[in-house]
Amino acid sequence: MSAEKPAGLPIAGERRERADAAANRVRILAAARQVLAERGAEGTTLDAVAEQAGVGKGTVFRRFGDRSGLFQALLDEHLRVFQDAFMFGPPPLGPGASPGERLAALLEGLLDMEDGHLELILALERDRWKAPIGGYIVLSLHAENLIREISPRLDAPVLAQLLLNAVNVNVVRHLRQETGTSLAAIKASVRALVAGLEMSARS
Amino acid sequence: MSAEKPAGLPIAGERRERADAAANRVRILAAARQVLAERGAEGTTLDAVAEQAGVGKGTVFRRFGDRSGLFQALLDEHLRVFQDAFMFGPPPLGPGASPGERLAALLEGLLDMEDGHLELILALERDRWKAPIGGYIVLSLHAENLIREISPRLDAPVLAQLLLNAVNVNVVRHLRQETGTSLAAIKASVRALVAGLEMSARS
DNA sequence: TCATAAGTGGACTGATGGTCCGCTTAACGA
DNA sequence: TCGTTAAGCGGACCATCAGTCCACTTATGA
Numbered sequence: 001m002s003a004e005k006p007a008g009l010p011i012a013g014e015r016r017e018r019a020d021a022a023a024n025r026v027r028i029l030a031a032a033r034q035v036l037a038e039r040g041a042e043g044t045t046l047d048a049v050a051e052q053a054g055v056g057k058g059t060v061f062r063r064f065g066d067r068s069g070l071f072q073a074l075l076d077e078h079l080r081v082f083q084d085a086f087m088f089g090p091p092p093l094g095p096g097a098s099p100g101e102r103l104a105a106l107l108e109g110l111l112d113m114e115d116g117h118l119e120l121i122l123a124l125e126r127d128r129w130k131a132p133i134g135g136y137i138v139l140s141l142h143a144e145n146l147i148r149e150i151s152p153r154l155d156a157p158v159l160a161q162l163l164l165n166a167v168n169v170n171v172v173r174h175l176r177q178e179t180g181t182s183l184a185a186i187k188a189s190v191r192a193l194v195a196g197l198e199m200s201a202r203s
Numbered sequence: 204m205s206a207e208k209p210a211g212l213p214i215a216g217e218r219r220e221r222a223d224a225a226a227n228r229v230r231i232l233a234a235a236r237q238v239l240a241e242r243g244a245e246g247t248t249l250d251a252v253a254e255q256a257g258v259g260k261g262t263v264f265r266r267f268g269d270r271s272g273l274f275q276a277l278l279d280e281h282l283r284v285f286q287d288a289f290m291f292g293p294p295p296l297g298p299g300a301s302p303g304e305r306l307a308a309l310l311e312g313l314l315d316m317e318d319g320h321l322e323l324i325l326a327l328e329r330d331r332w333k334a335p336i337g338g339y340i341v342l343s344l345h346a347e348n349l350i351r352e353i354s355p356r357l358d359a360p361v362l363a364q365l366l367l368n369a370v371n372v373n374v375v376r377h378l379r380q381e382t383g384t385s386l387a388a389i390k391a392s393v394r395a396l397v398a399g400l401e402m403s404a405r406s
Numbered sequence: 407t408c409a410t411a412a413g414t415g416g417a418c419t420g421a422t423g424g425t426c427c428g429c430t431t432a433a434c435g436a
Numbered sequence: 437t438c439g440t441t442a443a444g445c446g447g448a449c450c451a452t453c454a455g456t457c458c459a460c461t462t463a464t465g466a
Contacts, residue, residue: 041333042333122333125332129325129329130245161378165370166369168335170333170335174335186361186365189358192357192400192404195399196401197396197399199399200395201395
């Protein structure tokens with residue numbers, strides 16, 4: 001719902017984005033969300049999005065570069081909220097709780113996001129099939145820092161990747177849709193994993 | 204290099220696969236391996252494989268059904284060896300070691316396989332982007348059993364998925380190629396994760 | 407009101423997975 | 437050895453999409 005460049009003054013030397021262009025961006029994002037909801041990740045083509053938005057295909061590409069750029073823009077909205085929450089929000093996700101609690105909350109929050117936007121994230125996964133979740137740099141760095149806080153003896157960069165990928169979208173999809181597991185059950189196991197890490201780091 | 208149906212007598216009511224067909228299957232598999240090695244997962248098209256094998260494209264599809272079927276057949280060869288090793292081989296992978304040791308060995312073995320056949324597994328990932336590693340049923344079941352042995356209090360099906368996906372191909376690719384991490388370092392962190400699970404299960 | 411560069415749409419291209427069907431040939435029984 | 441037959445073959449063909457291009461339109465600032 002939020003526009004990409006809300007209102008701000010034009011940067012020196014740049015013109016402001018034209019009003020009709022900004023409106024189209026919003027319409028395209030909305031159309032993408034709708035098509036994703038109606039047809040799922042697999043059935044969402046850019047032609048369909050363009051048609052739903054009432055816009056030419058060229059316009060979609062001019063705004064977002066390529067397929068994954070469009071979905072990335074969509075995901076970034078949610079990601080930004082999530083980042084705010086774990087950087088500045090209340091514990092256990094935000095500062096104030098123990099690093100172990102925060103790490104668990106981070107992974108659980110990721111699970112929530114994936115569960116809430118399954119098709120979107122799957123669509124992204126289709127295009128970026130060679131990128132791990134840990135490719136989201138802010139998430140990785142934050143996870144690394146928390147792991148380092150738990151114990152400097154742990155290999156933070158590697159463990160961050162392992163843990164973030166443990167809660168990959170595909171895991172969520174598989175467990176939720178194919179084996180009917182509840183989100184709470186997944187979270188419980190994630191907590192067990194983090195708790196174990198804390199214990200083994202202490203010994 | 205091994206043929207799919209080596210020599211066996213024809214099942215009642217079925218004809219044996221024609222000799223030229225069997226030969227073609229072998230040539231196609233070899234061609235696929237070579238193209239994968241030369242052009243990587245991204246550049247490996249079925250036309251290229253067919254040409255390299257000196258065979259029509261239709262033949263490739265007749266034998267393997269579709270793109271992922273071809274790569275699956277290729278991977279199955281390695282998977283079969285690996286399965287043998289953890290079902291009947293020597294410890295710590297095979298029976299004889301503690302369940303925790305075996306679980307760690309399973310994940311490390313998976314890492315070895317992924318590292319050794321990166322492009323192949325990435326190619327498979329591209330087609331089966333909505334399937335988690337845990338989709339390899341034998342692997343999942345084996346991991347589940349080991350986890351149950353560690354402690355019946357653990358949620359074995361969920362933890363198996365989490366752990367198997369923690370060592371996803373993409374993690375390996377990312378850590379190895381982009382951050383230059385050694386395989387040994389990844390294995391060490393996997394062991395830390397499993398060790399932690401054992402400890403937290405005991406308390 | 408005008409000049410202009412930003413924006414637009416949709417026809418077009420290129421790549422690639424997958425299908426089809428008339429021709430070839432291995433396999434088997436007589 | 438030879439004839440019959442269905443399994444197998446090749447590669448032209450098709451369908452689907454992501455992404456490009458460019459002649460035309462229009463918002464914007466002077």
